[in-house]
Amino acid sequence: MxxxxxxxxxxxxxxxxxxxxxxxxxxxxxxxxxxxxxxxxxxxxxxxxxxxxxxxxxxxxxxxxxxxxxxxxxxxxxxxxxxxxxxxxxxxxxxxxxxxxxxxGDMDYQKSGHIVVVGWNERTKTLIEKINEDTPDQHVVLIDRTINKNPFQNSNVHYIHGKSYEDQTLEKANVQFAKIVFITANNQVSEEQSDMDSILTLIAVIGMSPVAKTIVEILTSAQVENAKRAGATEIIHTSTIVSSALFKRMD
The missing domain is CATH 1.10.287.70 (Helix Hairpins)
Incomplete structure (x- = not known):
């Protein structure tokens, strides 16, 4: 009883x-x-x-x-x-x-096979819009701590408010059952601090979901190797991409 x-x-x-x-x-x-x-x-x-x-x-x-x-x-x-x-x-x-x-962003996400996007900026906005356009049935979970409400209220985007490198936030996003995790750079802090936060988030994600594909954006060359050591599936070195694009403009 x-x-x-x-x-x-x-x-x-x-x-x-x-x-x-x-x-x-x-x-x-x-x-x-x-x-x-x-x-x-x-x-x-x-x-x-x-x-x-x-x-x-x-x-x-x-x-x-x-x-x-x-x-x-x-x-x-x-x-x-x-x-x-x-x-x-x-x-x-x-x-x-x-x-x-x-x-x-206070409610847990409970489904699986979703895409997790860390950080809210113009790049993630374009990325999520592209996902919604190409695969409208694909659910996306956005993790960020700088915005107060879900910027995509009428779509398959679930918002989680919190620090992306904390287990509590990742558990609310159900990262352990995610398909892909995109970790974007934070442009509101220095490049070094942004890369440190990204790598810390990467380590937390891999520790919770070692099978999920992780794509991380790194700003400084010095942290590219650390991102590799941390186990990133793919690394986007933004500075190199921008530099190459500028150099091609000179031709």
């Missing part, structure tokens, strides 16, 4: 409330079936009456005829209506809180 109670208390509040409402309706319906078996021929008839009565619909197709049955109806109207009203108010509150958490 203690084990069942412990498991019940661990359930989300909204799920506990659903269990209470269903239990009340089932008990009242079952009791009504045994109180008036000729009127409520089956337990289902009793439960149907309980639902209709508690919801204050009152079709009138099943009406108690005995004194005890009428007392049961009064008790159900007082208790059941209170539970159902509270249930719907809690459902509305839960929905609003869930939507806010989803928008602000």
């Amino acid at each position: 203690k084990t069942i109670t412990a498991h019940y208390l661990r359930l989300p509040a909204i799920l506990r409330l659903i269990i209470i409402v269903l239990t009340v309706l089932f008990l009242f319906g079952t009791m009504m079936h045994y109180i008036e078996p000729g009127n409520y021929r089956t337990v289902f008839d009793g439960i149907y009456w309980a639902v209709v009565t508690a919801a204050t619909v009152g079709y009138g197709d099943l009406v108690p005829k005995t004194l005890i049955g009428k007392v049961m109806t009064i008790l159900l109207i007082f208790s059941g209506t209170t539970f159902i009203t509270y249930f719907f108010s809690q459902m509305a509150t839960y929905t609003v809180k869930r939507q806010n958490a989803l928008m602000k």
Whole structure:
């Protein structure tokens, strides 16, 4: 009994409330079936009456005829209506809180086979838009700590707010079941600091998901080898790419 109670208390509040409402309706319906078996021929008839009565619909197709049955109806109207009203108010509150958490990046991502993109900038914006355009069914998880809400609210992009090198943030992004992880450079700090953060994130990602393909953007030549040692699948050396492009412009 203690084990069942412990498991019940661990359930989300909204799920506990659903269990209470269903239990009340089932008990009242079952009791009504045994109180008036000729009127409520089956337990289902009793439960149907309980639902209709508690919801204050009152079709009138099943009406108690005995004194005890009428007392049961009064008790159900007082208790059941209170539970159902509270249930719907809690459902509305839960929905609003869930939507806010989803928008602000506080909700865990629970699916697998997704693409994780670390860092919000123009490059990641273009990358995510390209993914959505080419593979609209592909889910993307964006990790960043500089923005306050999901910049892609009407798409398959799930936002996680937090530091990308912390296990808690990576667990919320479900990195261990990700297909690809893109780690982009942070242009808001120095190049050295950006590379240190990227490599630290890379180490944390590989430690949590050694099978995921990791693509990391490195700004300084000195950290390219460290990124290789850390186990990056692919390294994008931005400075080299930009320098090559500028040099080609001279031809």
